[in-house]
Amino acid sequence: MDNWTTSHDRVLAQRNAEGWMFLIEAARDLRTTGAIAPSSKALARLLTDPVQEHGAQPLNVLEAGAGTGSVTRTLIPHLSPSSRLDIVEANTRFASQLRHLVRTHPRLAGESERVRVHHTLVEQLDTNRAYDVIVSGLPFTNFSPTHVETIMNRYLELLHPGGTLAYFAYRGTRYARALTSSRAGARRHRAVEEVLAGYQRQYATGRWTVWGNLPPADVWQLRRPLHAPVPTALDITAGMTR
Numbered sequence: 001m002d003n004w005t006t007s008h009d010r011v012l013a014q015r016n017a018e019g020w021m022f023l024i025e026a027a028r029d030l031r032t033t034g035a036i037a038p039s040s041k042a043l044a045r046l047l048t049d050p051v052q053e054h055g056a057q058p059l060n061v062l063e064a065g066a067g068t069g070s071v072t073r074t075l076i077p078h079l080s081p082s083s084r085l086d087i088v089e090a091n092t093r094f095a096s097q098l099r100h101l102v103r104t105h106p107r108l109a110g111e112s113e114r115v116r117v118h119h120t121l122v123e124q125l126d127t128n129r130a131y132d133v134i135v136s137g138l139p140f141t142n143f144s145p146t147h148v149e150t151i152m153n154r155y156l157e158l159l160h161p162g163g164t165l166a167y168f169a170y171r172g173t174r175y176a177r178a179l180t181s182s183r184a185g186a187r188r189h190r191a192v193e194e195v196l197a198g199y200q201r202q203y204a205t206g207r208w209t210v211w212g213n214l215p216p217a218d219v220w221q222l223r224r225p226l227h228a229p230v231p232t233a234l235d236i237t238a239g240m241t242r
């Protein structure tokens with residue numbers, strides 16, 4: 001057996017194991033896990049575009065809701081040598097899998113302290129760092145509208161003026177929810193989409209659809225304005241009724 005075969009086999013075995021891990025955690029808590037499979041490479045690439053666009057510049061990057069690390073693995077090779085990455089993950093098993101990924105990633109050999117894994121909720125992240133890019137994998141449509149506002153406002157607060165937030169939303173979930181859940185569940189889902197639409201109207205710089213993901217997803221990029229103060233929940237709600 002040659003080296004290529006063994007390393008290729010290792011990658012496949014690792015992906016398989018992560019797929020199973022994700023499925024088990026989804027069965028345990030689908031609301032927080034928010035999906036039954038990790039993101040595809042195509043989705044990971046689009047989410048990490050804002051980091052790649054900065055080239056060799058030193059950046060502070062935050063990844064929220066990293067799961068088994070499918071986006072993290074795409075992100076790490078694009079970090080320039082003086083860039084730093086904070087990873088926040090609520091699930092205990094995912095957080096320890098992410099620590100293992102950081103310890104063993106060949107691109108971080110001898111400098112894994114540039115990447116920190118925080119096992120906490122992103123809305124409770126205690127940091128005095130401001131970020132150039134935030135990549136969010138959170139399953140917003142599983143949360144309440146108020147929870148989503150809290151997280152989005154925290155993201156805007158954590159971004160440097162001019163910084164970029166990239167997040168994704170699965171396509172078609174509103175219809176799936178209308179068919180499979182209670183009226184209250186469908187109403188909550190619509191309300192979350194309206195909250196997100198308020199932020200999109202004010203801050204979006206682009207939206208792309210990734211068909212090569214299960215399910216297909218829209219990637220949104222939002223930019224914190226250079227000179228405007230961070231919005232309050234009231235500003236966003238007022239924007240929604242205009």
Ligand SMILES: C[S@@+](CC[C@H](N)C(=O)[O-])C[C@H]1O[C@@H](n2cnc3c(N)ncnc32)[C@H](O)[C@@H]1O
Nearest residue numbers: 034035038039065066067089090091121122137
């Ligand atoms: C849809 S999965 C995305 C995982 C990974 N980014 C990917 O794309 O494959 C959402 C992840 O967010 C985590 N999560 C959910 N709520 C969170 C919160 N408030 N703070 C941090 N992580 C959270 C879940 O545990 C899960 O790993």
